[in-house]
Amino acid sequence: MKNDQATIRDLALKLNISISTVSRALRNAPDVNPDTKKAVLALAEQLHYEPNRVAQSLRIRKTKTIGVVVPQIAMHFFSSVISGIQEYAAQHGYSIMICQSMESLDTEKSNIHMLVSNRVDGLLISLSSETTNVEHLEHLLAKKIPIVLFDRVTDALPVSKVVVADHDGAFKAVDYLIRTGCRRIAYIGGPEGLSISNQRMQGYRDALQKHNLPILPDYTIHCADLQNGSTEATQRLLNLPERPDAIFCMNDPMAILAIQVLRERGVRIPDDISLIGFTNEPVSRFIEPALTTVAQPAYTMGQAAARLFIGQVEDPDTFTPRLEVLPTELIVRGTTRRLK
Amino acid sequence: MKNDQATIRDLALKLNISISTVSRALRNAPDVNPDTKKAVLALAEQLHYEPNRVAQSLRIRKTKTIGVVVPQIAMHFFSSVISGIQEYAAQHGYSIMICQSMESLDTEKSNIHMLVSNRVDGLLISLSSETTNVEHLEHLLAKKIPIVLFDRVTDALPVSKVVVADHDGAFKAVDYLIRTGCRRIAYIGGPEGLSISNQRMQGYRDALQKHNLPILPDYTIHCADLQNGSTEATQRLLNLPERPDAIFCMNDPMAILAIQVLRERGVRIPDDISLIGFTNEPVSRFIEPALTTVAQPAYTMGQAAARLFIGQVEDPDTFTPRLEVLPTELIVRGTTRRLK
DNA sequence: GTGAAAGCGCTAACAC
DNA sequence: GTGTTAGCGCTTTCAC
Helix, strand or coil: CCCCCCCHHHHHHHHCCCHHHHHHHHCCCCCCCHHHHHHHHHHHHHCCCCCCHHHHHHHHCCCCEEEEEECCCCCHHHHHHHHHHHHHHHHCCCEEEEEECCCCHHHHHHHHHHHHHCCCCEEEECCCCCCCCCHHHHHHHHCCCCEEEECCCCCCCCCEEEEECHHHHHHHHHHHHHHCCCCCEEEEECCCCCHHHHHHHHHHHHHHHHCCCCCCHHHEEECCCCCCHHHHHHHHHHCCCCCCCEEEECCHHHHHHHHHHHHHCCCCCCCCCEEECCECCHHHHHCCCCCEEEECCHHHHHHHHHHHHHHHHHCHHHCCCCEEEECCEEECCCCCCCCC | CCCCCCCHHHHHHHHCCCHHHHHHHHCCCCCCCHHHHHHHHHHHHHCCCCCCHHHHHHHHCCCCEEEEEECCCCCHHHHHHHHHHHHHHHHCCCEEEEEECCCCHHHHHHHHHHHHHCCCCEEEECCCCCCCCCHHHHHHHHCCCCEEEECCCCCCCCCEEEEECHHHHHHHHHHHHHHCCCCCEEEEECCCCCHHHHHHHHHHHHHHHHCCCCCCHHHEEECCCCCCHHHHHHHHHHCCCCCCCEEEECCHHHHHHHHHHHHHCCCCCCCCCEEECCECCHHHHHCCCCCEEEECCHHHHHHHHHHHHHHHHHCHHHCCCCEEEECCEEECCCCCCCCC
């Protein structure tokens, strides 16, 4: 925000016409003399005029800015989603403001305050793993601030959502494990309230059920710590009287930690224990053995979230909350046995 | 930007005081009756009042928003930098608006237009690999819009910059290669104009020189394509009548592609050819063999860039452009031979 | 200690 | 086709 920028008024003064004519010319309104318009545009060009979006926003009560809140920017999955959002938004004349909650509910709230203070036209949010109560979001809805949730969503809110087929992806993964001969399959997930973790757990259970395998309580572990929790979880599984012969992890970073524990303990992968992750982070291709995982279309998710959002704000009348489910794909690599 | 938000005027009306008193109370100006202040604050709380930053910005001619332009959001290095920027900015009351140039000069320009239209208080930029001409940035400086460059910088602009010790990191890497017995060391870099590539090349050359090794033109390859260029570059090096016995790559993704080519061609790493990358992406630890590389403090770089920027805008009088150089560290792993 | 009034840069009736 | 005017929500003189 600087003083050295030309304003609509400067243009009007120099051209000896009224400020509103300039405004009209700039936005090429219908009823404006082609000549005046040409003159205005030329002068604007010459003075490097840039419309003041702040003033515009105040006037039209729209900022054409989307607030985005993710748990962590520096995770490949989220940065890819952001990339998709940014690209789609830019193509449609929207800017994005980004915050990270660092998996903390308090930070999520203060992020949202800041964005609302900035009068973003709405919010794209992936909930922190601490967020089980969504009152703060209900307040926003009461104020008619549009929200689209992605990836980490909640049933408690009547808003549009974009998720991947978590249940289906998990089901395919566990089904595959079973078809390669695994029988004692464990699940390492996130905290209890985390939507994606629960969806994936359900997929895991349904796959076991389909094959008439028992669901053992000891074989499901919830980690509060999404970063490092799986190290301990894996240890615990290995210390069980009856070791699992496969572990399905909620995400790739967890699976990678599991690989490291297994290696340290001299467990052979996939012969003794098979392993499947989720997300298909770039690392996963390269680790040894390469990680079998469920790919999520992160970039597409970002695009979809932005699309749903813009659709909603540009056409609020026909709006009705939508759930978009993107397909997942099982990527078979080296941490699973071959199909017979 | 919605209508359902309470305004300062609403508060004033309900309390039967003037709008300016409310304003003062909210910003706890000195001369305001403790009781009125208390009443205002209480009502603000109750009505979920959020100051309208857009109106504030228009009035005070500052948005407390930083525009950030990176080549690509979905690269671990850049998303880490952004994370550092966001965190530091939030702590100091700033929001960030993010764009990606996709390594295109045109997109970089349009990104910047959008940000300037939004009247960001200034810009944090890492230049696209296409950006050799910086006139568009000179225009901004002429308008007194503050800029801080990071990582991909240019000498042509008198602004603050944050870089890592590219030359030094490259020097350490190549020196290490030589001390492990390599003698014919090649360099795979980016396009000619790219600052970081040139700095690293110079470090490479100085290390060769220190050990009285020749600098062979065939052993330096510039890739226009930062994503995939190194595949072909590696092929070319392998087809040389005298093969190199080590390759120093401008970044880790390039080194990883090189590893794949070397493996396909049956070249043993590090015995036949040693390899060093740059950046220390998370992948690098896990690839086989684990990649020796030069670590850059990405998150710290983001923090530093934000710090320099905020220092500049909050205290413009004492401002003088600064260059901050962050240390790099050689991380020795499996793609290099052992020191004797 | 508080209020009235002007104005940041723009849009949008409403006149003519 | 163009000008006049009011006002978006806020800060900030200047009075009293």
